[in-house]
Amino acid sequence: MKAREIALAVLKAVEEGAYANIALDQFLERHRPHKLDRALATELAYGVLRSLNTLDWVLTSFVRQPLAAQTPWVRNILRLGAYQLLFMDHIPDAAACNEAVELAKKYGHPGADKFVNAVLRNVARRKEEIVYPDPGKDPVAAIALRHSHPIWLVERWLREFGFEETVRLCRANNRMAPNTVRTNTLRVTREELCGILREEGVQAAATRFAAEGLELKGFVSYRQLASFQGGLFQIQDESSMLVPHAAAPVPGNRVLDACGAPGGKATHFAQLIKDTGEVLLIDLHPHKLRLAEENCRRLGITCVRTRAQDARRLSPELNGWADVALVDAPCSGLGVLRRRPDARWRKTAGQIPGLVRLQAAILDSVAATVRPGGVLVYSTCTITEEENYAQVRDFVARHPDYTLEDLRPFLPAGLDLRDTMRHGYLQVMPHDFSMDGFFVARLRKRGTVVLASI
Numbered sequence: 001m002k003a004r005e006i007a008l009a010v011l012k013a014v015e016e017g018a019y020a021n022i023a024l025d026q027f028l029e030r031h032r033p034h035k036l037d038r039a040l041a042t043e044l045a046y047g048v049l050r051s052l053n054t055l056d057w058v059l060t061s062f063v064r065q066p067l068a069a070q071t072p073w074v075r076n077i078l079r080l081g082a083y084q085l086l087f088m089d090h091i092p093d094a095a096a097c098n099e100a101v102e103l104a105k106k107y108g109h110p111g112a113d114k115f116v117n118a119v120l121r122n123v124a125r126r127k128e129e130i131v132y133p134d135p136g137k138d139p140v141a142a143i144a145l146r147h148s149h150p151i152w153l154v155e156r157w158l159r160e161f162g163f164e165e166t167v168r169l170c171r172a173n174n175r176m177a178p179n180t181v182r183t184n185t186l187r188v189t190r191e192e193l194c195g196i197l198r199e200e201g202v203q204a205a206a207t208r209f210a211a212e213g214l215e216l217k218g219f220v221s222y223r224q225l226a227s228f229q230g231g232l233f234q235i236q237d238e239s240s241m242l243v244p245h246a247a248a249p250v251p252g253n254r255v256l257d258a259c260g261a262p263g264g265k266a267t268h269f270a271q272l273i274k275d276t277g278e279v280l281l282i283d284l285h286p287h288k289l290r291l292a293e294e295n296c297r298r299l300g301i302t303c304v305r306t307r308a309q310d311a312r313r314l315s316p317e318l319n320g321w322a323d324v325a326l327v328d329a330p331c332s333g334l335g336v337l338r339r340r341p342d343a344r345w346r347k348t349a350g351q352i353p354g355l356v357r358l359q360a361a362i363l364d365s366v367a368a369t370v371r372p373g374g375v376l377v378y379s380t381c382t383i384t385e386e387e388n389y390a391q392v393r394d395f396v397a398r399h400p401d402y403t404l405e406d407l408r409p410f411l412p413a414g415l416d417l418r419d420t421m422r423h424g425y426l427q428v429m430p431h432d433f434s435m436d437g438f439f440v441a442r443l444r445k446r447g448t449v450v451l452a453s454i
Contacts (some may be wrong), residue, residue, distance in 0.1 A: 001027070003037040004080060004099050007044035008107065010074040017295050020049055020342040023295045028221070035220050043176075047275065048076070048083045049341035055079045057128060058086065062119050073107040081120040085127060093124040119169050123304065126395055139163055152349045153334070160385070165431075172431035173337040173344070180435075181222075181233040182241050182264075183212040184299050185271050190214065196227050208433065209412045210241035213269070231299040236264045237323060237339070238435040239381070239428060246426075247377040249324045249409050252277045255448040256322040258311040259283060259364050263292030263304070265328055270271045270301045279304040280322075281309055318369045324377070325370050329359040331380035331387050335437025356386050363395050368369040372447025376402065379440040388439035389425055396443070405444045 001009070006027045013023040024045055029037055048055065056067055059078055067075050081100035084091045097120045104113040130247035135142035143163075144154045147170035157166040183190040190212055197204040197216065204226065208214030214233070222235055224230045244265055249255050251274045257266045269279045281304055283289050289306040296304050310329075311317070332352055337344050363378060370376050378395070380387055396402055404424025409419060416430055425441035 001031045001033070003033060003040035004032060004044060004103060005106075006033065006301055007078055008039075008050070008073070008080060010041075010045040011048055011079065012072050014049065014342050015072050015076070019340075020045065021340060029223075038220060043088075044080060044083065045340040046176070047087060048079050049075045050344075051087065052079070052345060053084060054145050054148045054428040055082050055086070057145055058082060058123065059119070061130075062122050062126075071109065071112075074104065074109070074112050077103045077108065077112075077116055078119060081116065082123055082199075085124050086118065097121055097124060103112060122379050127358065134409050135163070137290070140362060143167060147171060147174060149173070150344055150347070153344065153347075153392045154201075156349070166429040169429065172429075173451075175338055177237070177339045177436070178434055179212050179216045179219075179222075179243075180207060180236065180238050182268060183214065184232050184267075185212055185348070186275055187230075190398045191229065193232055197234065200227060201295060202287045207241075207435075208392060209415060210238045211245075212268075213238045218336070229298070232297060234264060234267055234295065236268075238433075239335075239438040240264055240436070241268065242411060242440070243326070243377065243379045243440050244272055245409050246379075246407055246442050247324045247326055247375055249273050249277075253323040254321060255279045256318065256325040256366065256369050257281045257323065258314075258327050258362060259330060260326070260328065261285060261288030261292045261306075262294045265326060266304050267295055267299055267301055269324075269326075270296075270299075270303050273303065274394060275301055277303060277323075280318075281306045282309050282314070284308065284310055312358075313366050314365050320369070320371045322369045322374060323371060324375045326364050326377045327359075327362055327380065328379050329362055329387075331355055331359070331382040332384060334382045334384060335428075335439075336381045336429060339436065352384060352386065356391060359387060359391055361395065361398060363391070364398065367395075367399055367445075370445045372445055374445050375405075376442070376443045376445065377440060379438060381436055381438050383427065383429060383437045383439070388409065388427060389441075392425060392443070401446045402443045405442045407440070407442050410442070 009027055014020050059067055059082055077100050081096050084096035085093055101113045101117045104116040114193045132145055133141035138363040140151055140154050144151050149170050183193045183327045194204045202219045203217040207215055248267055249272050252274050254277055255269045260266045260281040264282040266279050281292055289308055289423055292306055327449045332355055378392055407421040407426055422428055427439050428437055
């Protein structure tokens with residue numbers, strides 16, 4: 001399959017309910033295109049999905065029947081073609097139209113190629129005439145269509161952040177995420193890993209804030225790298241690498257990682273405690289726990305054990321067990337939209353209150369597992385007030401034996417753009433740095449009693 005065929009197959013799979021990242025990985029692994037085709041397929045599939053509302057709005061002006069009336073193949077061929085015409089200046093208009101016609105011949109019904117050709121050539125001729133809504137008159141529609149975001153999100157962000165910051169946020173969500181990995185410091189230093197990766201033909205550069213992080217370029221697939229197969233690194237965004245540092249466990253500690261599969265932070269905890277002590281990784285889903293166990297085997301980690309359990313109803317035997325506990329909570333994921341291009345269209349405002357209730361229940365449950373004097377860290381990959389600071393504020397009100405603790409000794413000062421780390425929490429926005437948006441808070445449980453291990 002060529003790049004455009006792979007992208008088309010991904011788009012159709014997503015329409016049928018698949019997740020874009022999983023579908024793309026499956027098609028790339030199945031067909032093994034060379035590096036340039038792999039990059040083009042990714043750019044096309046993710047670009048179309050990010051720009052879905054804008055593309056459909058433009059195409060609606062050039063078709064007589066609604067896009068919904070077209071077959072899934074033809075609808076997505078039109079989107080692919082329009083995306084190249086509107087957003088990929090390095091692809092000639094004629095090439096974009098011709099490739100779409102060839103796809104229509106192969107995947108469309110009889111006559112679809114002529115229809116696709118007419119629509120896309122008309123878009124190519126008249127694209128400079130497209131008039132977007134005026135931001136002065138209708139800022140919501142202007143941002144939603146110029147920067148391809150759902151109206152409810154744009155309305156919310158305009159209320160919370162204002163026009164300029166909302167535009168910056170939307171632009172950040174539309175950029176491709178960097179490829180970042182965490183060095184497995186149990187086996188190699190970051191500098192040593194850099195050298196190994198360069199010998200494999202991979203460009204590697206240190207991340208700005210995470211001490212173990214590297215940004216990689218110039219490779220086809222992580223899985224094909226001997227350094228990955230040999231457990232020298234774990235795939236992880238830089239923001240996720242910072243959360244275990246906020247917890248700051250020490251060798252010999254017992255760490256509880258609730259909602260922890262597939263184990264990115266649990267394996268990082270294992271590194272920080274030198275694979276001594278114990279990390280208990282809890283997750284509701286057994287298949288995700290198997291992924292965590294596979295990661296531990298590849299990385300050579302032995303101190304992590306897994307348990308399939310609902311974090312809202314933890315076993316009483318865990319009460320007072322943990323020196324450090326992490327609630328990396330299920331959340332709306334609005335800080336990682338650049339990484340999941342289809343996610344913005346799956347989310348609704350109505351989902352957030354249920355997530356807030358779920359987060360609170362998990363926090364209340366995990367709070368009991370922390371020993372007196374121990375640390376509880378709460379983190380999300382979202383940017384909503386009610387899931388982040390308000391969640392922690394309400395937790396402290398319910399649990400007066402917990403208090404927020406200064407984050408400045410544990411995280412780099414350059415992160416603290418809003419001067420909140422001294423108050424025990426940090427919100428990083430997607431447009432602050434070249435990493436995912438996230439929230440983290442560090443809380444200390446009062447007391448000094450240390451309980452025996454279970």
